[in-house]
Amino acid sequence: MILYDYILSPSCYKVRLMAALIGAPLELRPVDFHPGKEHLGEDLLALNPAGSIPILVDGDLILSESAAMLAYLAGQYAPDWLGEETATSRAMVQQWLAFAHRLTAALGGARLVEMLHGQGDLEALQTAGIAALRELEAALFKRRLDGGTWLVGESITIADVACFPYVALAPDGSISLDPYPSIRLWMRALRGQAGFVEMPGIHRRHELAPDPLTPAEGA
Amino acid sequence: MIDAWYPVGLISGLTREGRETLLMEQPITVRAGKTGKPEVVTADGRSLPIVERFGHVWTSLGTPEKDLFTIPEADHPERVLVDVGVVRVKCSPLRAVENFLDIAHFPFVHTDILGAEPHTEVEKYDVKIREEEDEVWATKVKFFQPQAAKSAEEGITTEYMYRVPSPTSSVLYKTCPPRPGEWDVICLFVQPLTETLCDVWPWMALFDEDTSMTDLIHFQQLIFLQDRSILENQIPARLPLDPGMETPTRADLTSIAYRRWLKQHGYTYGAELVAQ
Amino acid sequence: MRLNASSPWIPLALSGDIPNGTVIPATLCSKPIAIWRSQSGQVNANGNRCPHRGMRLSHGFVRGETLSCIYHGWRFGQDGACQHIPAHPDVVPPASINCGPLQVAEQDGVIWVAEDQVESQPPRLDGLKPLRSLVFCAEPEAILTASGGTEVDLGVEATLAGTRICLLLQGQAPAETLCLVLVDQATSPKACAEISRALEGIRRRAEGETEKRGAA
Structure with a gap:
């Protein structure tokens, strides 16, 4: 399985993160997105005429939507991550995967403008981004009331992985995460998952590593 | 300025x-x-x-008295020259340079790449304002690097030299494992948009025949973007040139010299002058 | 409502939003601060600025009973004093290096911070339990109007979805108000969810009102 990847792309990171969390093998093929614009070159347009990355290639299968890649990885290696097999659960996972597109458009759009010389109406993108974050905060608060941590059901699903990157990187687009305590706790839980990998802008939880000032047990 | x-x-x-x-x-x-x-x-x-x-x-908006600095080492024909691109950062151009001169943050910000706990100690190194060239230089800077190269299994102690040839540019010379005796050249060129907003253009001149250009670009973008979330969260946004607001230690000798050099030149664009 | 506006204690967060081993950013009288809870459960507050390079400590991490800065790992104790500088592991940091500790109290599920040393305890919030915290892009007056409630010390008391609620309001910046929502102790989880939804409506109305005023 080959992922056409860019280290600074939150959508590529979704797929890398998913693979790391479930232990799926993934071969990375770096794409010179900036400054080289390789994604708009003939070779990559032949794979994905939309000119976007990530692209996931597994044999004859070519995927160009990150949500589909998450579903494919989970389906292959960790079916539990697709959510429970009930109509409600399946629908809720789809709901959040679709919601993740709004996060990409708004938070990702603001990030491109603020960080990588992208074009766009920054204020409109930020307003849309804040509206989406408030929806997410309200939903996660409701989950906390029910004793839950994740977006859907009792355990983490592809819905959480799909929404996490652009939310965590909202500050890159000058959108503060300070007002959202439930989002903060949800991100912390995700960052604490075994196998979690970081990307620039998302720090790892150093407290999970051994404290060099405390002698290791049994030492 | x-x-x-x-x-x-x-x-x-x-x-x-x-x-x-x-x-x-x-x-x-x-x-x-x-x-x-x-x-x-x-x-x-x-x-x-x-x-x-x-x-x-x-x-330049004005009339430069002297030519732009040179990096003679970068002229070697076998070096790979890497245009890394641009990243916009909401910080003072001087904070961006100062961060580039710092090694003590490697274990916490570039974890498992440029540094890792428990190897956090910064040993004594030499810092000088070279009067003739009018540049800040730090030499004999050594730091434990957990993964010096993709093939490296164990960490090694890497040696660095830092040079500030102009107020918003810095050149880092780093030991080059494939060519003992030579230095890789990694630069940070900063375009001040305002006092608290800058475009950062990293650039490199390396001896590396094995790594693809895209991998080289991604590596440097990865490192610099890890710094971005730090740079956008320092208070105050502008670099305090007066002592008192921030507490340096021996590990910060390069930063101390850089601030002093800026102050000597009256370079205050992006700086904070009065201690609050 | 027995809240005392003359109290030096300022309500800044809900206990449930800061589990053990976490740190959050907050605003005390328009000054950025960090509130953190140690591994053993002790709540602390200090300036949100590492004395080394000014990095926000709310980006840091909690190890045991200490808060570490994410930038260079400088480590601070509950008294705000710097305990450890990783670049110089064998040096004992001078006592003068600290991150500006603040007085903090945890009571009735609310975390209170005081700017200066105080002897008193924070006011009690009898019969109420914390629900959630929200930030309104609106002035407190607009929130009062939108809630249809009455002004009390430190905030607003109102009835929402048939339940008594209390909004502790704290201006953080112009047209930005932190709102800690408490509800009657006996409120069921179902009613809590209903109130949470209704709060979003209050926020929409309050912010709409603020925008209109801004335009006028």
């Missing part, structure tokens, strides 16, 4: 229609002229002086 040279774009990224940007709050357009040569013009049509060097277009 307006007489210094500043990077404003990649030579390889020039277009005829040009790119509008800012230099110290002044709107400018950077474009390829009719002959393909770069041009930089202000909003009122004034043409600014140009230097093409290190893959970038450099300009």
Whole structure:
């Protein structure tokens, strides 16, 4: 399985993160997105005429939507991550995967403008981004009331992985995460998952590593 | 300050229609002229002086007294020259440079790449303001690096030299495992848009025949973007030049010299002068 | 409502939003601060600025009973004093290096911070339990109007979805108000969810009102 990847792309990171969390093998093929614009070159347009990355290639299968890649990885290696097999659960996972597109458009759009010389109406993108974050905060608060941590059901699903990157990187687009305590706790839980990998802008939880000032047990 | 040279774009990224940007709050357009040569013009049509060097277009709003600095080591024909691109950061241009001069943050910000706990100690190194060249230099800087190269299984102690040849540029010389005795050259060129906003153009001249250009670009983008979330969260945004507001230690000798050098030159763009 | 506006204690967060081993950013009288809870459960507050390079400590991490800065790992104790500088592991940091500790109290599920040393305890919030915290892009007056409630010390008391609620309001910046929502102790989880939804409506109305005023 080959992922056409860019280290600074939150959508590529979704797929890398998913693979790391479930232990799926993934071969990375770096794409010179900036400054080289390789994604708009003939070779990559032949794979994905939309000119976007990530692209996931597994044999004859070519995927160009990150949500589909998450579903494919989970389906292959960790079916539990697709959510429970009930109509409600399946629908809720789809709901959040679709919601993740709004996060990409708004938070990702603001990030491109603020960080990588992208074009766009920054204020409109930020307003849309804040509206989406408030929806997410309200939903996660409701989950906390029910004793839950994740977006859907009792355990983490592809819905959480799909929404996490652009939310965590909202500050890159000058959108503060300070007002959202439930989002903060949800991100912390995700960052604490075994196998979690970081990307620039998302720090790892150093407290999970051994404290060099405390002698290791049994030492 | 307006007489210094500043990077404003990649030579390889020039277009005829040009790119509008800012230099110290002044709107400018950077474009390829009719002959393909770069041009930089202000909003009122004034043409600014140009230097093409290190893959970038450099300009100045004033009248530079001296030529843009050189990096003789980078001229070696076998070096791979890497245009890393640009990243916008909401911070003082001086904070961006100061962070580049710092090694003590490696274990916490570039974890498992440039540093890792428990190898956090910064040993004594030499810092000097070289009067003749009018540059800040730090030498004999050593730090434990957990993964010096992709093939390396164990960490090694890497040696660095840091050089500040102009207020918003810094050059890092780093030991080069494939070529003992040579130094890899990694630069940070900062374009001050305002006192608290900058475009950062990293650039490298390396001895590396094995790694692909894209991998080299991604590695440097990865490292610099890890710094971005730090740089955007320092209070105050502008770099305090007066002692008192921030507490340096022996590990910060380069930063202390850099701040002193800026103050000697009256370089206050992006700086905070009065202790609060 | 027995809240005392003359109290030096300022309500800045809900206990449930800061589990053990976490740190959050907050605003005390328009000054950025960090509130953190140690591994053993002790709540602390200090300036949100590492004395080394000014990095926001709310980006840091909690190890045991200490808060570490994410930038260079400088480590601070509950008294705000710097305990450890990783770049110089064998040096004992001078006592003068600290991150500006603040007085903090945890009571009735609310975390209170005081700017200056105080002897008193924070006011009690009898019969109420914390629900959630929200930030309104609106002035407190607009929130009062939108809630249809009455002004009390430190905030607003109102009835929402048939339940008594209390909004502790704290201006953080112009047209930005932190709102800690408490509800009657006996409120069921179902009613809590209903109130949470209704609060979003209050926020929409309050912010709409603020925008209109801004336009006028």
